[in-house]
Amino acid sequence: MNKLALSAAVAALALSPVLSQAAHADDTSTATYGANVNPNWQDNFFVAGNLGQTQARTSDLSHNNSVFQNVRFGWRWNGIIGPELGYVYLGRPKADVGNGFGSFSAKPQAATIGLNAKYNFYQGWFVTAHAGYLRSRTELAYTAGDGENRYKTWNNGLYAGVGVGYDVTKNVSVGLNYDDYRLQAGNGTSTDYVGVGHTRTNIAAYSASVEYRF
Template sequence: MNKTLLAAALAVVAAAPFAAKADENNQLNNFFVAGNLGQSNYRIGGISDKSDAFYNLRFGWRWNGIVGAELGYADLGKAKNDYNFASTWAKPRVAQLGVTAKYNFYNNWYVTGHGGYLRSRTTAGVTVGNVSASEKSWNNGWYAGAGVGYDVTQNVSLALNYDNYHVKYGRAGASESQANTNIAAYSASVEYRF
């Protein structure tokens, strides 16, 4: 956890001087709220149902509309594995804190990138017949993503995005093993700047 937090803090500190300089010229449209809706794809072997709905809500600030910080919440859907007599499932949700950047490369077209620290809460369970049992696990991880989009107006943008979430399940050092997985998310997004 300390290494992940340190990496996120260093990234914000490294970007701050550039962001402060960029902020001197523009005070408009720096705050943003963005929502993504799409599909998650679990990168786990042996799972029969690897895809589910994905959504993400992020808030942030970009200095001069270029680089800044964000925080958000994502529901990564549910992965399931069905057997003849039972089914197992896992459903992670994450809070995220990181850096974000947006660069207009041609007229209203732009590319974006973001990444940072995440705190996951994964609920996993098993169902046998009518009996179910589940357990929750809280862990640290990281996320990163990129997108391409179009500024429809000065305040509204639409984009297509790819994100990757590195999520853990279990307790490190406990008798149970800790499972790590990457979850890809493909989505469309709307961003509003104010």
């Protein structure tokens, strides 16, 4: 939980200058927020994609690193702050069990909804932040010899993240990002199928991103 709290705190810190400047965003006489700002609300939609690596912050999984993929679609008021929707794939971390006789894996993915912000602090350079709620689906699997048991659970969670990047053009940006996902997996009956009950885990994600505004 500390990782998520830290990410949320950093996100809030990053959002604070955005919110303080937002009251003056209607004044388009000066380029306060960088070249990407467009006062026409219809031109502030964006789509962003992330690709990177996850790290499950738990000792229960011996193979903690995996692939991270994220797609988000959203809108920003005056190019600064607004809502977002997304889908995130958090890889498939694994653990060897029974002295290598079997293995256990978790395959979490989630739909997300939250707030996002982008603030140009120097010409084309910017910082970003986002945070919100997620609804995850985790496929748990236990394999031993030729046998395999699978079980899916749906749970709630939270996410938060920050990033830094550069506006390549008025419509295209690239960035580097850190995100933290507070996940829950399993339930009261999953123990009967894969030997794992209800758990909570933080998954950190390090990624590169491309954003297109239209």
